[in-house]
Amino acid sequence: MTNPSPAEHTGDELTDTESLSQPRRELLALAAEVFKEFHPKPGTLHDLPQLTVEPEDMAQVCRLAKEDPRLAVKQLLCLACVDHQEYFELVYILHSLDPEWILAVKTSVPYDAPRLPSVTSVWRAAEWYEQEAHDLFGVTFDGHPNLKPLLLYEGFEGYPGRRDFPFHEYQEF
Amino acid sequence: MADASSETIRSGEPIEMLLNMGPQHPSTHGVFRMVLWVDGEKIVDLEPHIGYLHRGSEKLCEGEQYHQVITLFDRMDYISNFNNELVYCQAVEKLMGLTVPERAEYVRVILCELNRIISHLLYVAAIGLDAGAMTPSLICFRARERVQTVFEAVSGARMMHNYFRVGGLKEDLPENFEDMIGELLPLLRDDVEESDKLLTFNEIFLARMKDVGTISADDALDYGLTGPCLRACGIDYDVRKAEPYSVYDRFDFDIPIGLDGDCWDRHYVRMQEMYESLRIIEQALAQMPSGPVTSSLGRRLIRPPRGDVYVRAENPRGEIGVYLVSDGTDKPYRVKVRPPSFCNLSALKHMVKGAWLADAVVILGSLDIVLGEVDR
Numbered sequence: 001m002t003n004p005s006p007a008e009h010t011g012d013e014l015t016d017t018e019s020l021s022q023p024r025r026e027l028l029a030l031a032a033e034v035f036k037e038f039h040p041k042p043g044t045l046h047d048l049p050q051l052t053v054e055p056e057d058m059a060q061v062c063r064l065a066k067e068d069p070r071l072a073v074k075q076l077l078c079l080a081c082v083d084h085q086e087y088f089e090l091v092y093i094l095h096s097l098d099p100e101w102i103l104a105v106k107t108s109v110p111y112d113a114p115r116l117p118s119v120t121s122v123w124r125a126a127e128w129y130e131q132e133a134h135d136l137f138g139v140t141f142d143g144h145p146n147l148k149p150l151l152l153y154e155g156f157e158g159y160p161g162r163r164d165f166p167f168h169e170y171q172e173f
Numbered sequence: 174m175a176d177a178s179s180e181t182i183r184s185g186e187p188i189e190m191l192l193n194m195g196p197q198h199p200s201t202h203g204v205f206r207m208v209l210w211v212d213g214e215k216i217v218d219l220e221p222h223i224g225y226l227h228r229g230s231e232k233l234c235e236g237e238q239y240h241q242v243i244t245l246f247d248r249m250d251y252i253s254n255f256n257n258e259l260v261y262c263q264a265v266e267k268l269m270g271l272t273v274p275e276r277a278e279y280v281r282v283i284l285c286e287l288n289r290i291i292s293h294l295l296y297v298a299a300i301g302l303d304a305g306a307m308t309p310s311l312i313c314f315r316a317r318e319r320v321q322t323v324f325e326a327v328s329g330a331r332m333m334h335n336y337f338r339v340g341g342l343k344e345d346l347p348e349n350f351e352d353m354i355g356e357l358l359p360l361l362r363d364d365v366e367e368s369d370k371l372l373t374f375n376e377i378f379l380a381r382m383k384d385v386g387t388i389s390a391d392d393a394l395d396y397g398l399t400g401p402c403l404r405a406c407g408i409d410y411d412v413r414k415a416e417p418y419s420v421y422d423r424f425d426f427d428i429p430i431g432l433d434g435d436c437w438d439r440h441y442v443r444m445q446e447m448y449e450s451l452r453i454i455e456q457a458l459a460q461m462p463s464g465p466v467t468s469s470l471g472r473r474l475i476r477p478p479r480g481d482v483y484v485r486a487e488n489p490r491g492e493i494g495v496y497l498v499s500d501g502t503d504k505p506y507r508v509k510v511r512p513p514s515f516c517n518l519s520a521l522k523h524m525v526k527g528a529w530l531a532d533a534v535v536i537l538g539s540l541d542i543v544l545g546e547v548d549r
Contacts, residue, residue: 046267046482074394078483080496080509091496093483093511097394097408100415104483125397128519136232151224151548160229167236 017044024049027101034068035061040105045091050104058092058107059117059143065094065105066122072096073103076119079129081137083163088114088139109139118144136161189217192530196225202299202537203544207521214530219522226548234508239265239339239475242505247333249510250546252295253489255281255288258337260486261508263418264495265339267484268477271468277341278420279461283354284327284336286450286457290361291317292489293443296541297368300440303538304381309368316364323353339475340468354458358451365447373444382437386524386536389434396520399513400491401442402540406434412487424456436539443541476503490514490541510549514542 017025028049032042038061040051053061065073071094078093092105109116118141119126130141131150138159141147149156158165195206204225210218230249234242246257259281266273273281294317298310321331326347328336336343347353372378388398390406403410411428413421429445431438481498491513498507517540525533 046480048483075397077397077399077485077492078494078496078509078511080507080511082481082498082507082509091481091483091509093494093496097410100410102483102485123397124395124523125516125519128515149224151227153224160232163235165232167232 017042017049020044020047020049024101027103030070031065031103034064034071043106045104045106048102048104050106052106052108055090055107055109055116058090058105059119059122061105062092062094062119062122065103072098076123076125076129077102079126079133081133081139081161083137083161084108085111085163087111088137090116090133090139092119114139115142116140117142120144133161135159138162188212194533196222202542205518205537205542205544205547207533207537209525209530209533211530216525216528216530216533219525219533221518221521223518223544223547226544228549230549231508231510234505236504238503239477239505242508243337244333244335247335248545249512249549250488250490250493250514250543251332252543253288253292254332254334255284255337256292256486256488257493258334259285259419260484260488260493260495262337262339263486264482264484264497265475265477268480268482268497268499269339269475271340271470273341273419273468274465275420275462276345276464277466279457280342280346280466281337282419282421282424283454283457283461284324286453287320287323289450289489290365290447291320293447294365294368296443296489296538297372297440299541300535300538301368301372303534304378306372306375306378309372312364312368312371316361316368319357319360323350323357326350326353338467340470342466345466351458354454358454362451365444365451369444373441379437381532381535382440382539383435384433385436385532386528386539387433387435388520388524392523393434393520396523397516398491398520399516400488401439401446402491402517402520404428404442405431405438407432412485412492416485418484418486420457421453423460424453426453436535439539439541474503476501485511488513490543490546491517510546512546512549514540514544514546518542518547 028042032040038053038057040053043050065071073094074097075095077095080091082089087108087110089108094103118130130144133139134147135149135152190211192209192211196204206222208220209216230245234245243258246261247254250257294313298313301309325331328334390408393403393406407430409428409430426449429442431442477499479501483496485492485494493513494511496509500506524536
């Protein structure tokens, strides 16, 4: 019942960009350069390059990522929302095709006022991702055209993605 | 329908009608509902309604131990179970820094590619029925049954296998696996070829599929399309080539692409992918070494170190991504799945606008969605 031996990574190691492969480290440096007006914090998402920005800059960062020819991000692959109990962390996975790479951009919003600008004007894929995050976590995306329930039904109470949502209790439909 | 008096109808003014389709409708491939605004036979607008199958899978993952989560992944995309199990296992393995024994990697690739073929065969069966062809579905289901018999011999279940483990497999292949698959592959190839011949270049099928539901490459990227739907637009992107996982870098295979991004191109890409999968399986069988199939981990309870990881893989429907957060306990802190069907379906609205009502069914069929994965 012990933690097996191959696991030598710890949480502290994650801020160390030395663990990235050479092309990914270069990508991280390039992305940090492109976004420098937003003061991004470089890091790693395990083996992927990662930048942390302020939530209010998110839409501008995404627009710049798409429009800057040095990055030319083509797709928003994933938008993950994580409930860390004191704050919500949002992880945007950006994807470029030529050269092929993915980059993680993270931001956090406070638990009691989870708001940030929507990126739907940059990628239409964000529309459903954001609706889902709003459904399950109650994060509000300013500028989203239509934040009505997507996976849940109208009138559902509570945010079932959150950690404090009861596991095995059911609401009558 | 707006209160259209006989005068308005006779005057020829356009009248919009609201048409509800689903959630219980044979051509919606599950419990999917769409509300269509139609003007005569032309679709003016569409509003998709999903969530009928929302079981909170991601939340349920937080309440299960790492190995129990595999069963939940089986039930997300229930047509390609092995592929789903693989991506989750890879996420945990990456987080723990585990190396999987070589034999296990080969077995995983063989099973995943077989699963890709039977998943595409189900698509062929369904699109045939949507477009009005009955026979291919009979051939495809016969072929699926043969493969599922092999899956049953390997894992004990025809679907929902729960066969992959973090660090390897549940157990080694049965002794007669080579005989079984040796018998299966020629039959499978025949069935794929037969359904291909019946459908792909059939004149009526071409008329139903060609230049229907076209989406440009830029729009496809904008909507986050992946897999055959993106490759049909001429974009040569497949995770197996772009960032080879498992042992995919050891095989020689091609990535079929389309030209126009219409329904027929999506069909064609899937058809060709089945032949490529057969090539991969043949190579994998030839290269497969003997040896252990489980890592040193055995069946112990696992507690990955704190941290997060994002892993992607090529599912039959497109790119699946798993974002996994561990807090160092025996249960995952957060599991976020990027389901390919979810993104592919979000582009439906764009594709059907301006199409004929009868084409909406074909366009939806050509996206090949699985609602278990869309709703989670």
